[in-house]
Amino acid sequence: MKTFIKHIAVVLCVLVFSGCNKWLDVKPTDQITQERLFSEGIGFRNALNGIYQYIAEGNLYGRNLTWGLNSALAQDYIGNDISQEYQNAATTFVQTDPAVLAIGTNIWGNAYKAIANSNKLINEIKGKDTGLFQFGNVEKKLILGEAIALRAMLHFELVRLFAPSPAQDLSGQYIPYVDKYPSYYTAPSPTSTVLQNIQHDLEEAKNLVAENDTILNRASLSTKLSTRLVGTNVAEERFFSFRMMRLNHVAIAGLLAKVALYAGDVERALSEASYVYTYGPSGTKKWWEFTSSTNAAGVNIYTKFADDVLFGSFNTDLVADITAYKGTTVRYRINKQVSAWFPSAERDYRLNLLIPDAVVSTDLVSQKWIATNSTGTFRSQQNTFAPVLRLSEVYYIYSEALYRKGLTADALTILNQVRVARGKINTFTDQSESGFYNELLNEYRREFLTEGQTLFAYKRLGKGMQVSSTQLIPMDERFTLKIPEGEFIN
Template identity: 40%
Template sequence: MKLKKLILYAFIPCTLGACTNWLDVAPDDQVNEETLFSKADGYRNALNGIYKNMAETQLYGKELLYGAVEILGHSYSSGYLALSDNALYNYNYTDKNAKSTIENIWSKAYTAIANCNSLIANAEEADPSIFSDNILEKNLILGEAYALRAFLHFDMLRLFAPSKKVDDQKTYIPYYDKKKSTYEPHLTVDQVLEKVKTDLLKAKDFVAAFDTLDTEHKYRLRTYQRIEGGSYNSLYTPEDLFYAYRGYRMNYYAIVGALARVYSWAGELENAYNAASEIINATSCFNFNSSSAFSSNRKLYEELVFVLSKKNTY
């Protein structure tokens, strides 16, 4: 099982804001939720908290990057694995270590999805005037939350359901798209894919209004601002860090890239080609290097579409 390498964990400090403030809020406490979402900073912190959770060990901080998925895909020789990883390597899913890893992935992903739903439900009702950029910022937050919800569901589908080529039309995973829902029916592969595509297309429209609005916003998607946070052109460097480092967020091209993955997995190859081409042809933002560049440019920043930050990942 092989994940598309659209995500790299950069070894730099988290620039996404005060994530820990949001994590201190008890999600089941209605009073705290109302307090959190009474101001624009609450929406920002809630969104940043989702990104922070996604970078933890159970998800893209290990298991869905170089951990469980690569063990399942036999990317490593079994002789180099810890004893606790042997069960996964041998597809012994009833082993206690394998079960623990799988349950942690599932639980962490659906917790992040639940937080996306809470953010979406509150943001949809929010008065645009509370945000610094009014409706533009409101829609940006909504778009990123929709995209993250789809992104996470898609990876759960890839892990816990058969591929399209061997789809048996049975039901496999639920798609949670309602706030505080405690039960959703398991759906077929096709049903989940349709919901993923719907969320991503909605997200694309919301985020496009911000990332492709004008020259200033388009400049923020270039490597020196998207990933490196530099001030190549100070005229286009936002003073508000929430609008900076778009590569660490579900930016417009990250959503297009996610659509390319979904279309490819679904067998919609023309749509996948068109989505991938949009990124490849965005030469002002991305430069796909030859392999020789790796020796002096280990992270290949010019190629990165969407990254997460985890400071203690080497």
């Protein structure tokens, strides 16, 4: 297999900051040259925002990596009520089908385009004097750190989809780690090397953004949804607002914990997860919280349970794009196994996010991807982003790392904190290995239903997915996408 990474010219758009509910507005008719883009500090802001806008589209976080392909592969939906290409990938598992190969090619190509643009930005900013930036070295480090974190995060998405899990094959060479610009050809690296590079990048990025996020502009994170989701109207402050939609210090630490656990590095996962835990409602800082019972129900429900989102991918047209893609022939009804995931005898606020299907009222669909018409505070803004990393997932990582270290009682304490926050009134007490992992995977099911993260918990653990009372799907090569052969990225 040969993978060619072509020289990609960075052509990004001027971004106009406007409106209290929008952090950027892309004007694609005003394309500018690289020289002009990087001649001023504002150009680096625009370039970074352009990458975030690009990854929010349907081929990446706007569909495939969240409610689309990843959720279909996780068997979140009734198999014949999803788009045909997803049926081929997730129901019949014909990964060589042209439509399935096209999905993989689009993910691969768009991810590497975003990576190339990140590398271009990294190259350009490193040599610039801090005086070019309005807020000097802090701003320069922030932009550099986020670009490095974007590069790492996108490589992680690729290695999870296009390579077997590390537990199955750690030395196989499946994807290239591209950290240079331009890169005309980069050979695939062993999965172990790719994961090491991801962790190295995330560690650097976490340190680079720390001064902005934890000292100078900490209020953009610590004052919860009022700044993380809504932001400020002060023009010179808007770039430093909306930190939930950017790879902030805490989100990067959470990604580090996630990558470390996927790589089998329990000690690193434990360290990073425990650090993120301090920012949660049970920690000392309490910058994040879990959505309250009041906001987790009724006509004014928080459709994305936004309070604990560490990072979300922002797209003002997200709901419109989803509606257009689904069309009228399929409705993405939830797998009928949902009754086993949400036992009727147990209270669980996450069940409130599922509503009766408009046609088959005995089936359910998710509100997460349907526009809310509520005018209540923080409601309409939840139409505009796809959750990518939640505090709850870091709690699960923390719990599992504790369990694998033999601290079973502590592990159950952390796991139960999420369960209680989501409305459960019964305490989970089974410390056996089978009992713990069964409940952990059930929690992934309930928490990330149609968000695209459940698949990788099963893949990492090599656990088969029980998709009906009689069907168990083994976690094998069917859940690893075919790498585009000789793929050129244009």
